Structures are given as structure tokens and as C-alpha cells.
Amino acid sequence: xxTNHTINQQKCDETCSTCSPGQAQSAPKSTGKGLPxxxxxxxxxxxxxxxxKGGVGKSTVSVNLAFALASHGKNVGLLDLDFHGPSIPxxxxxxxxxxxxxxxxxxxxxxxxxxxxxxxxxLLPDKSSPVIWRxxxxxxxxxxxxxxxxxxxxxxxxxxxxPGTGDEALTIxxxxxxVKGAVIVTTPQDLAVMDAIKAVKFIEKxxxxxxxxxxxxxGMICPHCGExxxxxxxxxxxxxxxxxxxxxxxxIPLDPEMVKAGDEGRPYILQHEESPTRKSVDAVMKNLVxxxxx
Amino acid sequence: xxTNHTINQQKCDETCSTCSPGQAQSAPKSTGKGLPxxxxxxxxxxxxxxxxKGGVGKSTVSVNLAFALASHGKNVGLLDLDFHGPSIPxxxxxxxxxxxxxxxxxxxxxxxxxxxxxxxxxLLPDKSSPVIWRxxxxxxxxxxxxxxxxxxxxxxxxxxxxPGTGDEALTIxxxxxxVKGAVIVTTPQDLAVMDAIKAVKFIEKxxxxxxxxxxxxxGMICPHCGExxxxxxxxxxxxxxxxxxxxxxxxIPLDPEMVKAGDEGRPYILQHEESPTRKSVDAVMKNLVxxxxx
Numbered sequence: 223x224x225t226n227h228t229i230n231q232q233k234c235d236e237t238c239s240t241c242s243p244g245q246a247q248s249a250p251k252s253t254g255k256g257l258p259x260x261x262x263x264x265x266x267x268x269x270x271x272x273x274x275k276g277g278v279g280k281s282t283v284s285v286n287l288a289f290a291l292a293s294h295g296k297n298v299g300l301l302d303l304d305f306h307g308p309s310i311p312x313x314x315x316x317x318x319x320x321x322x323x324x325x326x327x328x329x330x331x332x333x334x335x336x337x338x339x340x341x342x343x344x345l346l347p348d349k350s351s352p353v354i355w356r357x358x359x360x361x362x363x364x365x366x367x368x369x370x371x372x373x374x375x376x377x378x379x380x381x382x383x384x385p386g387t388g389d390e391a392l393t394i395x396x397x398x399x400x401v402k403g404a405v406i407v408t409t410p411q412d413l414a415v416m417d418a419i420k421a422v423k424f425i426e427k428x429x430x431x432x433x434x435x436x437x438x439x440x441g442m443i444c445p446h447c448g449e450x451x452x453x454x455x456x457x458x459x460x461x462x463x464x465x466x467x468x469x470x471x472x473x474i475p476l477d478p479e480m481v482k483a484g485d486e487g488r489p490y491i492l493q494h495e496e497s498p499t500r501k502s503v504d505a506v507m508k509n510l511v512x513x514x515x516x
Numbered sequence: 517x518x519t520n521h522t523i524n525q526q527k528c529d530e531t532c533s534t535c536s537p538g539q540a541q542s543a544p545k546s547t548g549k550g551l552p553x554x555x556x557x558x559x560x561x562x563x564x565x566x567x568x569k570g571g572v573g574k575s576t577v578s579v580n581l582a583f584a585l586a587s588h589g590k591n592v593g594l595l596d597l598d599f600h601g602p603s604i605p606x607x608x609x610x611x612x613x614x615x616x617x618x619x620x621x622x623x624x625x626x627x628x629x630x631x632x633x634x635x636x637x638x639l640l641p642d643k644s645s646p647v648i649w650r651x652x653x654x655x656x657x658x659x660x661x662x663x664x665x666x667x668x669x670x671x672x673x674x675x676x677x678x679p680g681t682g683d684e685a686l687t688i689x690x691x692x693x694x695v696k697g698a699v700i701v702t703t704p705q706d707l708a709v710m711d712a713i714k715a716v717k718f719i720e721k722x723x724x725x726x727x728x729x730x731x732x733x734x735g736m737i738c739p740h741c742g743e744x745x746x747x748x749x750x751x752x753x754x755x756x757x758x759x760x761x762x763x764x765x766x767x768i769p770l771d772p773e774m775v776k777a778g779d780e781g782r783p784y785i786l787q788h789e790e791s792p793t794r795k796s797v798d799a800v801m802k803n804l805v806x807x808x809x810x
Contacts, residue, residue, distance in 0.1 A: 274600070274601050274646075275570060275571060275601050275603070276569060276570010276571040276572075276601075276678075276679045277569060277570045277571010277572055277679075277708075278570075278571055304680075305680075305682075306568070306679070306680030306681045306682055306711075306714070307568050307569050307570075307679060307680055307711040307714070309569070309707045309710075309711075312706070312707055312710060313707070349710065350710070350713045350714055350717060351714065351717065352568075352681040352714035352715065352717050352718040352721070353681065353714075354681055354686065354718060354721065355682070356651045356682070356683050356686065357650045357651030357652070357682075357683055358651070384570075384679075384680065385570045385571075385600070385601060385678075385679060386598075386599075386600030386601055386678065387600045387646040387647065387648055388599075388600055388649070388650070388651075388682075389650050389651055389683075392648065392650065411775065411778075411779060412606070412779040413603050413606055413607070413778060413779060414571075416603075416606060416643065416644070417600075417601040417603075419644045420600070420601070420644055420645065420646040420647075421646065423644060423645065423646050424646040424648060427646070427648065442747075444738040444740060444741060444743070444745060445745060446738060446741050446743035446745070447738060447740050447741035447743065449738070449740035449741065451738060451739060451740070451772065452772075453736075453770070453772050453775060454775060455776075455779070476747070478745065478746075478747050481705065481747060481748060482749075484705075484707060485705060485706040485707060485749070
């Protein structure tokens with residue numbers, strides 16, 4: 223596992239005839255039932271963060287959840303599986319860092335003493351290189367992120383997935399041990415809620431618990447006049463949770479300060495302690511931890 | 517091509533050993549170089565609409581582009597390749613329609629006399645079913661959408677891709693003939709622009725022209741006080757286009773009316789003829805058509 227860290231731009235034609243032996247070896251071995259074995263990683267709770275639709279704030283939720291857990295003394299790993307658009311390193315202001323690749327292991331980026339992050343972005347030659355990979359290559363990479371990254375002993379592994387119900391989500395659900403369930407992030411917009419419902423059904427088909435739905439971008443306050451603007455409407459996430467019979471974890475408003483914090487590489491919850499947005503985030507995180515640890 | 521229209525929930529383990537002969541037959545045949553042949557479809561210009569990041573308004577741009585072209589008398593096909601989160605049928609208010617599956621062909625949904633739409637949503641048993649497919653299955657479906665859908669003779673085929681640089685984008689670039697190039701949609705937010713730059717590099721690696729960058733959600737007007745709120749900042753898309761030496765097609769503001777139109781199944785450009793947002797959309801579309809037809 224050294225050459226596989228470089229980005230292979232070769233196009234897979236999905237027939238398996240173009241795979242080199244090295245690539246084939248990196249694919250997980252199937253069990254008799256055609257499913258790969260669970261990865262051996264020392265973690266108590268794996269939490270998947272996903273959304274049906276992109277751009278609903280899934281990575282923002284992942285980052286703030288990971289920080290909230292770490293700030294309560296938990297050992298936390300944050301795994302960014304959005305290969306094509308990894309945003310967590312940028313949100314944490316660590317996008318220029320690189321993961322140390324040792325003989326047998328990969329060292330994650332340590333953000334604090336008890337919070338480590340791994341992302342494809344730490345293995346790319348530069349920030350603007352696209353990852354042109356088809357599904358099978360991503361599956362091999364996910365297995366490596368689970369088994370070869372030196373996570374240590376974790377209380378929580380928070381997994382930030384790309385939007386949708388594709389390869390990455392299927393693979394992590396198959397490979398990760400102790401998956402406690404999934405958090406579904408949506409905006410209140412009909413279009414996003416429709417996809418969130420699909421994400422809930424996807425998780426249920428995988429026979430994993432849905433830990434709850436978070437309604438993000440739930441109204442915004444005009445910074446000029448202080449009036450509320452219901453840009454994406456409101457209440458859609460809560461209604462979906464009620465209709466589907468899954469927990470509702472709460473809503474977080476659309477706050478220009480939070481957008482700015484993400485762009486500037488500052489986790490929002492480390493600042494703005496007294497803001498209404500911060501209080502919303504805290505309430506959501508408390509509900510989530512309660513779901514996981516109850 | 518009849519049984520393949522039903523949604524196959526079987527999980528692919530990417531080893532190709534679990535594929536039935538029927539599935540294997542639906543995969544495109546490789547040429548000597550390992551690349552599949554171009555699909556035979558009667559179309560003058562295929563335009564790909566993609567984004568690095570999700571939730572930037574890519575589908576909104578696709579819908580409004582398709583309507584703008586059709587309203588100028590062009591025969592237009594609109595192909596929704598976002599299998600996991602198809603939003604175009606909902607945006608057009610046709611999410612309850614189903615594609616007629618005939619002996620040899622699939623009939624797209626005809627929105628107007630010269631605008632036809634095809635989406636995975638038209639083949640799903642219900643609106644909330646997730647498509648749990650890995651890459652190879654999506655490749656087969658894309659080939660079928662190109663070759664077996666009764667598109668007729670098209671001037672334009674607008675292809676709405678899922679966010680990122682994954683299987684769907686690679687496959688359509690390989691299979692579709694006369695690909696005129698790609699439009700990259702981004703918001704001005706740093707995080708989105710970073711991914712848009714990757715999308716541009718991805719298209720260049722595929723040796724396709726970049727038709728231009730569109731900066732969407734570029735400022736919004738508070739509906740209460742009329743002041744401008746730079747929620748996602750401004751100018752990031754334009755700067756990226758200048759830095760990368762690709763055309764800049766213009767900006768479209770974030771307009772709560774446009775969000776509402778999408779949720780209610782009304783193409784925004786068919787209404788609000790005098791609004792500043794509509795004028796922005798028109799200007800962007802004119803620039804794009806100029807790029808394609810020049």
C-alpha cells in the first residue's frame with residue numbers, strides 16, 4: 223500500500239480487464255456470500271452522515287458533530303469519503319496538510335489531541351486535482367482508509383459521505399464495524415426532503431438504524447433588517463421525520479457567519495458561543511449523542 | 517431491454533463475479549482500446565451540465581437552459597443522469613409521469629412539442645424509492661438512455677449530471693456522440709469554487725471543451741428590506757474562469773422566487789419576465805448558446 227496512494231488517472235472500463243494485478247489486490251476479498259469482510263478497526267461507534275441532495279450542509283454538520291464529541295472528551299475520527307469534492311480539510315483550514323504515508327500505515331491529520339481527520343485531499347498532489355475514479359477504485363480506497371489509517375482507539379468515527387445513495391455509502395456500510403446508524407441532513411426545500419426520504423429508505427434497506435433527520439438552512443436572518451427569510455421554506459425535515467417514524471434531531475438556521483466560517487477554515491462551534499445558531503447546533507448534537515448512546 | 521427497466525436492488529460486489537449473463541450483456545461492448553463505442557443517437561450538440569459540489573443549482577440551470585433553447589425553436593432533449601437524486605422531474609412538475617416502455621424503445625416524457633425529458637425517476641416504482649446502484653449498473657443504464665430512448669432528431673441534448681467527477685460523467689463523455697462541451701455551475705463560495713476548478717480540469721482531461729462557468733446564487737436580495745445579502749460571497753466563479761482561461765457565462769442571483777418555482781414544478785423562466793433574475797438567466801443562456809454555436 224504505497225503506490226496506491228498516488229492518484230491513478232487510468233480509466234476503468236468496468237469490464238475488469240483493464241485492472242492491473244496491483245489494483246485487483248487492493249480490492250476487498252469477497253466472502254462466500256459475495257460480501258467483503260468487516261474491516262478491523264478499534265472503534266465503538268461509527269456514525270454515517272449523509273444526505274440525499276448535495277449542498278445541504280452535510281459536511282458542516284459532520285465537522286461540528288466531530289468537534290462537539292471531541293470537546294466532550296471522546297476520541298474521535300473524522301473520515302471524509304467525498305472523493306470528488308472533499309470539503310472537510312478546507313472547512314478545518316488544513317487543506318494544505320498531507321497524510322504521512324509510512325511502511326504499513328497512513329498517519330491521519332491530528333487536529334487536536336483527540337480528533338484525527340482523514341481525507342483523500344491529504345493524498346492528492348494539489349488542491350485542484352480532480353479524482354477521476356469509478357466505483358471499484360473507491361471501494362479499495364475506503365477499505366484502506368479503514369484498515370491502514372492509524373486511527374488508534376476511537377470512541378467515534380464520523381463518516382462524511384458524498385450526496386446520494388451510491389458506491390461510497392454502500393461500501394462503508396458493508397466494510398465498517400459497529401455502524402451505529404446514519405444521520406440524514408436535509409434543507410426544508412421539497413426537492414431536498416424528497417431525496418432525504420430516499421436516503422432514509424436506503425439506510426433502512428441496509429438494515430441500519432436511522433439516528434435522525436437534521437433540518438439545515440431552516441430560515442435565515444437578514445443581516446441588514448433582522449427579518450426572517452424562509453429561503454428554502456421551513457418544517458420539511460421535521461414533517462418527513464414524523465411521516466417516516468424516525469427521530470427528528472432539530473433544525474439549524476442558514477447563517478452567513480457559518481458559511482463564512484466554513485470558507486475560512488474555522489469550525490463554527492468553536493466561536494459564536496452565544497449566537498442562536500450555535501445554540502441550535504448544540505441542541506441538535508445533544509439529541510444525536512442521546513440517540514447514539516442510549 | 518425490458519427486464520432491465522425494473523430496479524435491480526442486487527448488490528454488486530465489484531468483482532464482476534456476481535453479474536448475471538443478462539446484466540453482463542447490458543454493459544457496453546469494449547473496443548480494442550478498452551473504450552466502448554459511441555452511442556448512435558441523432559443529435560447535433562450534446563451539452564453536459566456539471567458542478568464540482570452539490571446544491572449549487574445545476575439542475576435549475578439545466579432546466580432553464582433546455583427551456584430557453586426549446587423556446588427558440590430547437591428540438592431539445594433533457595437527460596437527467598442524477599440517478600440517486602433526480603430533481604428535474606419535480607422541477608418540471610412531471611414527477612408522477614412514467615416513461616412508456618415499448619418493445620424496443622422507451623418513450624421519453626414530452627413536456628412541449630419540441631422538448632422531451634428522460635430521467636430514472638420515470639422508471640421508478642414510486643417517488644421515494646432510492647436507486648441503490650454501483651457504477652457498472654449506472655453505465656448500462658446510461659447506454660440505454662442514449663440508444664433506446666426515442667429521442668427523435670435533436671438539435672440539443674442537455675445532460676444534467678450528478679455533482680462530482682465520477683462514473684456518470686465519465687460514462688456520458690465516453691458514450692455520447694457530438695459532445696460540444698461542458699458548462700460548470702458553481703456558487704461564489706470558496707468551497708464550491710474549489711470543486712468547480714476540479715470539474716474544469718476533469719473536463720479538460722477528457723479532452724472536451726469547457727463552454728464556460730456560471731456563478732449561481734451570486735448575492736440575494738432581502739425580500740423585506742431590499743438590501744443585498746452576499747450569503748456565499750460574490751465573484752468567485754468569475755475569478756476562477758479568468759484564472760483558468762475558460763469563458764465566464766455570467767451570474768444568477770439567489771432568488772427565493774426561483775427556489776419556490778423549482779419546488780412547485782414551474783420552470784422559472786416561463787414566468788417573471790421582467791425580473792432582474794430572469795434577465796440574468798437570459799444573459800447567461802445567450803452567452804452559452806453563442807459558445808456552442810460559434
